[in-house]
Amino acid sequence: MNIRDFEYLVALAEHKHFRKAAESCFVSQPTLSGQIRKLEDELGTVLLERSSRRVLFTDSGLQLVDQAKRILSEIKVFKDMASQQGGAMSGPMHIGFIPTLGPYLLPKIIPELKARFPDLELYLHEAQTHQLVRQLEEGKLDCLVLASVEESAPFKEIDIYNEPMSIAVPCSHEWANRDEVDMLELNGKTVLALGDGHCLRDQALGFCFAAGAKDDERFKATSLETLRNMVAAGAGITLLPQLSLPDEKTKDGVCYIKAVNPQPSRQIVLAYRPGSPLRQRYEQLAQVMKERLQALATQ
Numbered sequence: 001m002n003i004r005d006f007e008y009l010v011a012l013a014e015h016k017h018f019r020k021a022a023e024s025c026f027v028s029q030p031t032l033s034g035q036i037r038k039l040e041d042e043l044g045t046v047l048l049e050r051s052s053r054r055v056l057f058t059d060s061g062l063q064l065v066d067q068a069k070r071i072l073s074e075i076k077v078f079k080d081m082a083s084q085q086g087g088a089m090s091g092p093m094h095i096g097f098i099p100t101l102g103p104y105l106l107p108k109i110i111p112e113l114k115a116r117f118p119d120l121e122l123y124l125h126e127a128q129t130h131q132l133v134r135q136l137e138e139g140k141l142d143c144l145v146l147a148s149v150e151e152s153a154p155f156k157e158i159d160i161y162n163e164p165m166s167i168a169v170p171c172s173h174e175w176a177n178r179d180e181v182d183m184l185e186l187n188g189k190t191v192l193a194l195g196d197g198h199c200l201r202d203q204a205l206g207f208c209f210a211a212g213a214k215d216d217e218r219f220k221a222t223s224l225e226t227l228r229n230m231v232a233a234g235a236g237i238t239l240l241p242q243l244s245l246p247d248e249k250t251k252d253g254v255c256y257i258k259a260v261n262p263q264p265s266r267q268i269v270l271a272y273r274p275g276s277p278l279r280q281r282y283e284q285l286a287q288v289m290k291e292r293l294q295a296l297a298t299q
Contacts (some may be wrong), residue, residue, distance in 0.1 A: 003075060005039050006068040008032050009047070013065040016055045073139035080142075080277045089281060090119035096132040096144040097124060100200045100224055101268065104243040105145070105289075112292050113285070129199045136273060143272040143282050145289070149199045155271040156279070158286040161293045165204060165239040165264040167257045168231045171250060180258040187212030192230055192238040195220035200266065204239040207264035228254055239264055 011021040012032070022032040040047050047061035057065065097106065106124065113122065125132070125141060133151050135141045148157055169175050175185075191208050193215050194201040205215055216236055221227040224244050231238055232253035245256050270286040272279070 001039065001042055003072070005035055006072055008035050009039065009065055009068045010072060012036065012048070012055060013057060013062075018055065069138055076139040077277065089117040089284060090121075092121040092123060093143075093281070093285075094123040094125060094141045095285075096135060096141045096146070097126050098129055098132065098146045098199065099126055100194070100198060100241065101146065101243065102126045104241075105268075108243070108296060109289050109292050112288055116288055117284075128197045130197065136271070139273075142276075142278065143270055143285070145268065145270050147199050147203060147266040148269045148271075149203075151199075152269070152271045154274075156274050156276075157269040157271050158283060159267060159269055160286050160289050161268040162265050163268055164242045165207070165259060165266070166242065166245060167237060167259045168228065168240045168254050169237045169257065170231055170234045171253050171255050172234065173237065173255065175257055176250075176255040178257055180260050182261045183207060183211040183259055183264065184261060185211075189213045190216045190236060192216050192219060192221065192227055192236040194224075194227065195222055200224075200241065203266050204264065207239065207259075207262070228252075241266065 008021070008025060008027075011024050012018065015021040015024060018033055019029050022029040025032060036047065043064075045060050046058055047064060048058060049056040102124070110122070113120070125135070127135070129146055129149060129151055132141065132144050132146065133155075136144055136155065144152070144155075145160070146152060147163075167175070167181050175181055186208055191205075191213050193205055193208075208215070219230065219235065221230065224240060227238050227240065228244075230236065239259070240256070249256055270282055270289070272282050276282070
């Protein structure tokens with residue numbers, strides 16, 4: 001029994017498919033299948049029911065999968081503690097980003113991070129908040145950069161940037177030439193929003209609902225770019241976060257207007273597991289991001 005066996009077991013539990021689990025572990029399917037059988041023989045118990053159509057874990061198998069996840073998480077902590085003793089910003093770092101932030105933030109910060117920490121190997125992962133939270137809990141990710149929400153509450157958070165949101169309207173809209181719009185003017189209007197699973201949906205709609213607006217239930221976007229294109233097509237208006245906006249006030253049929261009273265915003269944070277030995281590294285990462293975004297805001 002070794003660490004690799006635990007990795008095979010956890011991968012199989014996640015993918016419920018031998019081939020996909022083997023691919024995720026970068027081994028052949030016969031290798032993974034053979035090691036799982038050896039593990040069963042060594043433990044003297046059946047971990048899963050095999051069929052040509054699916055993989056179903058037994059009760060004892062599920063319990064051992066949970067224990068394997070804990071073991072792998074502790075091994076990562078052990079390695080992190082050893083790595084931290086050197087104090088240098090080097091080695092692999094797996095960071096998760098939400099889809100409404102990553103595409104717009106990464107081009108602004110990655111060059112600076114690489115310049116400051118040339119020995120740091122950055123692995124960037126994009127997923128919705130609930131998926132990132134689970135991966136951070138399981139030790140698959142080192143930290144997350146996301147909007148602070150209830151789901152991230154169990155983790156330690158370092159504030160990076162309070163990101164304002166602007167109102168996006170078609171260029172033919174009555175507000176198109178205005179410099180700002182009072183949020184109360186949304187009263188009675190319908191707004192376009194992202195689909196379920198995006199934390200920005202709840203954050204943006206929270207401000208809109210407070211102003212008396214309602215959600216357009218006929219349409220739920222999968223990305224900010226889809227929202228932007230729907231606005232350009234005249235399908236409605238929406239709120240978009242500052243980092244996703246172009247430099248121009250008007251571009252490609254969309255006008256961006258400052259929202260006030262109140263100004264809607266979301267707090268961007270770097271989140272990590274409490275007790276992580278890499279706290280000082282996360283603080284350095286967050287500081288570089290904060291400085292970079294502050295510099296861009298003053299340009």
